[in-house]
Amino acid sequence: MKFKHLLCLILLFSPIFLFSQNKLKDKIILNTGDVYIGEIIVKNSEIIMIQTDDGNRFQFPVPDIKFIGKATPEELLPAKTTSVSKQNEGGNIRGVLEISGNFARISNLFEFSPAGQISLTFGSNITENFFLGLGAGYFGVKTKESGTFITYSPIFIRLKSELSSKKIVPFGSLDAGYSFMHNSENKGGLYLRGTLGMDYKISSKTSLMLGLFAASTGIQTDLTEDTDNGSYTYYGTSSIQTVGLSLGLQF
Secondary structure (H helix, E strand, O other): OHHHHHHHHHHHHHHHHHHHHHHOOEEEEEOOOOEEEEEEEEEOOOEEEEEOOOOOEEEEEHHHEEEEEEOOHHHHOHHHHHHHHHHHHOOOOEEEEEEEEEEEEEOOOEEEEEEEEEEEEEEEEEEOOEEEEEEEEEEEEEOOOOOOEEEEEEEEEEEEEEOOOOOEEEEEEEEEEEEEEOOOOOEOOEEEEEEEEEEEEOOOOOEEEEEEEEEEEEEEEEEEEEEOOEEEEEEEEEEEEEEEEEEEEEO
């Protein structure tokens, strides 16, 4: 008889116990409207990290968070959880619009002259602080000596690493690809660009970037070389070397 009474008590209080366990799930709503449900494992004045039931961890700056509280039992149902998960998956692709002002030179052709570049990159974070993307751009330089324009379009893969997840964070990036010259008399070549800068996070998906970069682009064109017997022109291979500042918007 006592066993039956004990069994009845267990069955009676089990739903209450399960309800209280589900009610303890943490819930975060971002300023963008994205919802995350799980367990908050890191919380301080700068960041909050939450781990969802599938084991994934998400970290957000405190200013990007609109609400922190507990999830209701209805939000823990499988249908609700699935819809929230799909909503989060849809925001992984990011774009980067970047404008650069720089100086460029080509050995045996012209010395440093004003130049500019604009580029657009799309990709996603393959880890929390590591971005991988594919981009294209347009570059132009006006030579001081002859006043002619040299333009090309680089197609590149971008690797970007942020050193932390704070609101203002240093970053480094590397672009590698190939440049296509717009002048039929010139031929392009390997494109490399390295950037060091600072990232200012406006929200979880938007940030401003300011960087200092150096780049090199292969080119085949008419070159001039000075010798003891005078100057002569030949068709050869050189590189466009550039240094400058870049301003970008990640969205």
